Amino acid sequence: EPEVTQTPSHQVTQMGQEVILRxxxxxxxxxxxxxxxxxxxxxxFLVSFYNNEISEKSEIFDxxxxxxxxxxxxxxxxxxxxxxxxxxxxxxxxxxxxxxxSPLHFGNGTRLTVT
Amino acid sequence: xxxxxxxxxxxxxxxxxNLVLNCSFTDSAIYNLQWFRQDPGKGLTSLLLIxxxxxxxxSGRLNASLDKSSGRSTLYIAASQPGDSATYxxxxxxxxxxxxxxFGTGTRLLVSP
Numbered sequence: 001e002p003e004v005t006q007t008p009s010h011q012v013t014q015m016g017q018e019v020i021l022r023x024x025x026x027x028x029x030x031x032x033x034x035x036x037x038x039x040x041x042x043x044x045f046l047v048s049f050y051n052n053e054i055s056e057k058s059e060i061f062d063x064x065x066x067x068x069x070x071x072x073x074x075x076x077x078x079x080x081x082x083x084x085x086x087x088x089x090x091x092x093x094x095x096x097x098x099x100x101x102s103p104l105h106f107g108n109g110t111r112l113t114v115t
Numbered sequence: 116x117x118x119x120x121x122x123x124x125x126x127x128x129x130x131x132x133n134l135v136l137n138c139s140f141t142d143s144a145i146y147n148l149q150w151f152r153q154d155p156g157k158g159l160t161s162l163l164l165i166x167x168x169x170x171x172x173x174s175g176r177l178n179a180s181l182d183k184s185s186g187r188s189t190l191y192i193a194a195s196q197p198g199d200s201a202t203y204x205x206x207x208x209x210x211x212x213x214x215x216x217x218f219g220t221g222t223r224l225l226v227s228p
Contacts (some may be wrong), residue, residue, distance in 0.1 A: 035216075042220050043159070043218040045216060055214060056214055082191075091159065098214065101164065104161065104216060106161070109156075111156070
């Protein structure tokens with residue numbers, strides 16, 4: 001069964017450094033998302049992306065965050081200057097269509113640790 | 116704004132028991148409700164999606180129900196197995212922002228042999 005793949009599985013970075021989290025969504029999906037989960041907390045929506053532009057973003061997704069789909073397969077999340085509070089599990093997700101019967105498919109996540 | 120809560124936070128049962136996990140939501144005008152499974156340190160696996168027009172969905176030993184009027188969904192697991200041990204999350208799209216899922220805090224299930 002097709003799946004969403006994310007790399008790396010674990011990233012350790014120093015505060016203030018830039019990180020890029022990578023995702024390969026399911027190939028025929030059109031809608032792409034990033035969510036995050038701080039340890040012990042709820043999964044939170046960050047951003048959705050469709051037709052090469054952001055369609056919605058949360059208040060968490062400030063100017064330090066950006067997303068890109070540089071080619072036909074990859075979808076990236078960049079954090080320009082990481083903060084300690086950015087430490088979390090980051091999940092990429094994709095969806096085929098925007099229908100009420102269209103489930104969201106998640107990757108296994110990237111655990112980001114900011115020291 | 117949609118809010119989703121799950122009780123209990125944790126549940127421990129012996130193998131073979133049937134069990135029910137609960138999910139409550141505040142806005143009954145939901146599009147759908149999705150149940151996920153999360154293994155420790157892993158991603159989210161979609162288990163079932165119930166459309167707003169449906170009352171229940173079944174997949175193997177799993178059955179999810181939806182009662183919009185009471186703002187509740189339940190996930191029923193029949194004949195539980197140790198391999199069912201995981202955290203179970205429910206999520207519903209934010210009503211105004213269709214693409215954005217609002218998650219509950221999850222129920223951590225432990226099925227002991």
